[in-house]
Amino acid sequence: xxxxxxxxxxxxxxxxxxxxxxxxxxxxxxxxxxxxxxxxxxxxxxxxxxxxxxxxxxxxxxxxxxxxxxxxxxxxxxxxxxxxxxxxxxxxxxxxxxxxxxxxxxxxxxxxxxxxx
Amino acid sequence: xxxxxxxxxxxxxxxxxxxxxxxxxxxxxxxxxxxxxxxxxxxxxxxxxxxxxxxxxxxxxxxxxxxxxxxxxxxxxxxxxxxxxxxxxxxxxxxxxxxxxxxxxxxxxxxxxxxxxxxxxxxxxxxxxxxxxxxxxxxxxxxxxxxxxxxxxxxxxxxxxxxxxxxxxxxxxxxxxxxxxxxxxxxxxxxxxxxxxxxxxxxxxxxxxxxxxxxxxxxxxxxxxxxxxxxxxxxxxxxxxxxxxxxxxxxxxxxxxxxxxxxxxxxxxxxxxxxxxxxxxxxxxxxxxxxxxxxxxxxxxxxxxxxxxxxxxxxxxxxxxxxxxxxxxxxxxxxxxxxx
Numbered sequence: 187x188x189x190x191x192x193x194x195x196x197x198x199x200x201x202x203x204x205x206x207x208x209x210x211x212x213x214x215x216x217x218x219x220x221x222x223x224x225x226x227x228x229x230x231x232x233x234x235x236x237x238x239x240x241x242x243x244x245x246x247x248x249x250x251x252x253x254x255x256x257x258x259x260x261x262x263x264x265x266x267x268x269x270x271x272x273x274x275x276x277x278x279x280x281x282x283x284x285x286x287x288x289x290x291x292x293x294x295x296x297x298x299x300x301x302x303x
Numbered sequence: 304x305x306x307x308x309x310x311x312x313x314x315x316x317x318x319x320x321x322x323x324x325x326x327x328x329x330x331x332x333x334x335x336x337x338x339x340x341x342x343x344x345x346x347x348x349x350x351x352x353x354x355x356x357x358x359x360x361x362x363x364x365x366x367x368x369x370x371x372x373x374x375x376x377x378x379x380x381x382x383x384x385x386x387x388x389x390x391x392x393x394x395x396x397x398x399x400x401x402x403x404x405x406x407x408x409x410x411x412x413x414x415x416x417x418x419x420x421x422x423x424x425x426x427x428x429x430x431x432x433x434x435x436x437x438x439x440x441x442x443x444x445x446x447x448x449x450x451x452x453x454x455x456x457x458x459x460x461x462x463x464x465x466x467x468x469x470x471x472x473x474x475x476x477x478x479x480x481x482x483x484x485x486x487x488x489x490x491x492x493x494x495x496x497x498x499x500x501x502x503x504x505x506x507x508x509x510x511x512x513x514x515x516x517x518x519x520x521x522x523x524x525x526x527x528x529x530x531x532x533x534x535x536x537x538x539x540x541x542x543x544x545x546x547x548x549x550x551x552x553x554x555x556x557x558x559x560x561x562x563x564x565x566x567x568x569x570x571x572x573x574x575x576x577x578x579x580x581x582x583x584x585x586x587x588x589x590x591x592x593x594x595x596x597x598x599x600x601x602x603x604x605x606x607x608x609x610x611x612x613x614x615x616x617x618x619x620x621x622x623x624x625x626x627x628x629x630x631x632x633x634x635x636x637x638x639x640x641x642x643x
Contacts (some may be wrong), residue, residue: 251619252623
């Protein structure tokens with residue numbers, strides 16, 4: 187019985203380790219594309235998610251992109267995507283992101299923009 | 304001895320899991336990189352020996368192109384990022400890894416010490432056809448920065464069959480051009496002249512687009528017994544200034560409306576299949592200055608922050624999971640990327 191219990195513990199451990207890669211979500215990196223250094227916005231700020239360039243004038247200030255594209259590192263749902271990039275967009279001082287999607291409609295890249303006054 | 308408690312084991316497992324689950328790259332992926340320099344290239348690599356097998360075809364292609372279509376347009380040293388296949392797939396996707404084996408980037412997004420004058424990214428599958436294709440994009444970008452996409456893809460595909468003969472001392476060195484590549488289907492010339500970069504990428508017909516462009520170049524150079532060459536040179540000069548293809552064609556070829564060019568181009572291809580062109584249809588002597596550097600590359604270390612910035616900027620490119628193998632300067636703007 188004792189041996190059975192110990193085996194069960196190891197099984198649990200093995201299961202957790204096996205699930206580890208699945209726990210890893212998509213990861214977006216951010217890069218500045220302009221000399222402009224903008225003041226960061228408040229943490230948890232609200233920003234627009236646009237499917238096309240807006241009619242208002244804007245500056246492109248940076249780009250969000252997946253670190254690795256081959257192994258499912260792009261986000262599929264808008265909520266998941268927004269949650270993942272919120273800190274980076276707010277820190278960059280962005281008002282909105284213009285998203286580009288791949289053929290599976292996942293978020294492949296986003297340009298962080300700041301509206302001109 | 305008491306066995307560890309289950310809760311302790313679970314905590315340890317979760318710590319390990321969280322660590323392993325979020326590692327996207329090996330530890331220290333940007334350390335230990337070197338640049339391997341030859342006469343015409345600066346190749347960034349973290350490999351020991353295999354990069355040499357790609358550096359050699361790049362040198363041969365450079366010598367052949369610099370002696371033929373792109374005389375007097377020096378672009379050396381060309382910067383190249385050499386990635387092993389699996390890293391290339393993570394960076395630029397399965398399609399490019401399996402088909403084009405590389406990409407040519409005129410300018411990376413953002414700023415850094417590497418890649419500001421253009422960058423070629425390749426893996427070990429790249430041979431002379433890929434090398435010539437990528438280099439043609441780089442030469443054209445320098446020579447005619449306003450040239451339309453179809454001209455880029457047409458030339459880059461046309462030179463994929465380029466050869467360098469006599470480069471190892473077996474006679475005078477010559478570059479050979481003028482063989483047609485694989486017999487892919489074609490697309491209508493109206494599409495060739497009007498597709499945007501984004502449309503080209505999403506078309507799922509990139510190879511057909513490239514074949515059509517290449518075939519059109521061959522028709523202008525060799526079709527109608529060579530009688531179109533002079534006007535073709537004028538056409539290219541006008542397109543290099545950014546003028547509209549259809550307007551310039553109508554002006555320079557009033558006797559050949561686009562549907563007629565398309566029909567005759569296809570006839571020319573059919574006719575070409577029946578007539579072998581010989582070993583070297585178009586021959587260009589290679590000057591001593593342009594000869595390929597087949598010696599050992601000189602290696603030196605590259606600072607880790609430079610490589611880290613290079614990878615970050617390359618990852619900011621648009622359509623990394625897509626099909627295009629050429630990133631012109633204009634796609635640095637999101638509006639150009641999303642243009643219909």
